[in-house]
Amino acid sequence: MPNLKDLKNRIDSVKSTKKITKAMQMVAAAKLRRAQEAAENARPYAERFDAVMGQLAASVGDSETAPKLLRGTGKDDTHLLVVMTAEKGLCGGFNTNIVKKSIVRIKQSLADGKTVKIITVGKKGRDVLRRQYRDHLIDHVDLTEVKRVGYGDAQDIARGILKRFDADEFDRCFIYYGEFENVVSQHPREQQVIPATFDKPEEDADAGQTLYDYEPGEEEILADLLPRGVATQIFAALLENAASEQGARMTAMDNATRNAEDMVEDLNREYNRTRQAVITNELIEIISGAEAL
Amino acid sequence: MADTLKFDLVSPERRVASMQVTAVRLPATEGDMTAMPDHAPTLTTLRPGVLHAEGPDGTVEFVVTGGFAEIGAEGVSVLAEESLPRDEVTQETIDRMVEEAAKAHAKAKDQFDNQPGPVDDAAKLLSDMVAMGEHIGLSPKQPSL
Numbered sequence: 542m543p544n545l546k547d548l549k550n551r552i553d554s555v556k557s558t559k560k561i562t563k564a565m566q567m568v569a570a571a572k573l574r575r576a577q578e579a580a581e582n583a584r585p586y587a588e589r590f591d592a593v594m595g596q597l598a599a600s601v602g603d604s605e606t607a608p609k610l611l612r613g614t615g616k617d618d619t620h621l622l623v624v625m626t627a628e629k630g631l632c633g634g635f636n637t638n639i640v641k642k643s644i645v646r647i648k649q650s651l652a653d654g655k656t657v658k659i660i661t662v663g664k665k666g667r668d669v670l671r672r673q674y675r676d677h678l679i680d681h682v683d684l685t686e687v688k689r690v691g692y693g694d695a696q697d698i699a700r701g702i703l704k705r706f707d708a709d710e711f712d713r714c715f716i717y718y719g720e721f722e723n724v725v726s727q728h729p730r731e732q733q734v735i736p737a738t739f740d741k742p743e744e745d746a747d748a749g750q751t752l753y754d755y756e757p758g759e760e761e762i763l764a765d766l767l768p769r770g771v772a773t774q775i776f777a778a779l780l781e782n783a784a785s786e787q788g789a790r791m792t793a794m795d796n797a798t799r800n801a802e803d804m805v806e807d808l809n810r811e812y813n814r815t816r817q818a819v820i821t822n823e824l825i826e827i828i829s830g831a832e833a834l
Numbered sequence: 835m836a837d838t839l840k841f842d843l844v845s846p847e848r849r850v851a852s853m854q855v856t857a858v859r860l861p862a863t864e865g866d867m868t869a870m871p872d873h874a875p876t877l878t879t880l881r882p883g884v885l886h887a888e889g890p891d892g893t894v895e896f897v898v899t900g901g902f903a904e905i906g907a908e909g910v911s912v913l914a915e916e917s918l919p920r921d922e923v924t925q926e927t928i929d930r931m932v933e934e935a936a937k938a939h940a941k942a943k944d945q946f947d948n949q950p951g952p953v954d955d956a957a958k959l960l961s962d963m964v965a966m967g968e969h970i971g972l973s974p975k976q977p978s979l
Contacts, residue, residue, distance in 0.1 A: 590913055
């Protein structure tokens with residue numbers, strides 16, 4: 542029979558765990574709100590940017606002189622994967638899902654005989670990928686110290702990528718991050734950033750496209766904007782990631798709290814039953830002792 | 835003819851301003867330009883400088899460090915790399931911006947082995963930053979070019 546004291550201890554331990562998970566859930570909820578706000582604030586810029594880039598890219602098209610960032614290097618030998626995950630765990634399957642998604646690409650690229658290089662952003666992704674693909678990891682970006690991702694962080698990452706691109710270290714670049722749909726669902730996403738891809742402008746059906754004057758020329762503007770586009774995309778991904786992480790953590794911690802509640806209930810029931818058994822036992826002993834007299 | 839146009843100033847992190855204005859003076863790369871209602875659709879890159887938005891209630895000024903502007907039928911959208919209302923710009927902000935530009939210049943010199951293109955661009959960026967600082971009366975500490 543389980544000891545009463547032990548049961549009591551276990552109940553207390555589960556209760557304090559519950560307090561912690563509850564607190565983490567609340568913290569995640571608060572952080573989620575901020576992350577969502579940040580993501581929303583960044584949206585106007587990203588939207589305008591994409592619209593302009595789409596237009597420019599469509600008008601420059603596949604011309605020979607188009608910048609390399611748009612056209613690609615003409616080869617498809619080396620893939621650079623930028624895997625963005627969280628710095629911390631305890632957020633359900635969030636990190637695992639992103640990593641899994643990238644591993645699908647790694648396996649496929651390797652099977653196609655391509656060279657794969659990986660840059661990780663966030664400790665959790667690095668930990669997993671290092672175990673499996675140690676030789677492919679070329680860099681890691683540490684955001685542990687960063688409380689709130691800013692555009693500067695995205696620029697730093699983008700600069701690193703562009704430098705490698707200029708040095709001809711890779712041909713295509715993909716980023717992996719968690720897309721925030723709502724608090725309970727986040728999806729791992731893969732997005733190609735180099736060569737740049739844009740949604741084709743849709744409005745060519747109605748009223749035709751506006752014809753812009755470009756100052757300086759189209760291609761100069763494009764060459765100026767493409768590197769910024771990489772930073773913008775990474776920034777958007779980082780923000781989505783931050784929101785997704787908090788969303789995932791909130792859900793995970795909510796589950797944990799509920800689970801702890803169930804456990805406390807079960808343990809309490811067992812505790813009461815055991816206590817009752819002990820009392821009954823004592824009574825039996827007393828009664829049978831009295832009868833023996 | 836409409837007498838006002840919509841003016842949006844957005845930076846990657848937030849929307850800095852959105853209002854109806856009568857004219858916007860932009861620090862474009864190839865010289866300042868003023869956009870008024872019914873301006874021809876134009877897309878231009880920006881250099882670091884001061885942007886003036888003339889609204890019905892007076893002129894508002896913003897400091898931008900680069901980016902681009904789209905003048906379209908609906909109005910002017912400025913997508914600035916970094917932008918601040920002019921009142922919020924302090925000596926430290928300017929110093930930091932200039933320092934960053936100076937660093938980029940040094941790096942470009944180093945990396946591109948004094949090829950004219952990138953180094954000139956970086957030098958221009960630096961001098962633009964310095965000029966912008968002087969323009970708004972906060973002369974930077976290190977204008978050595």
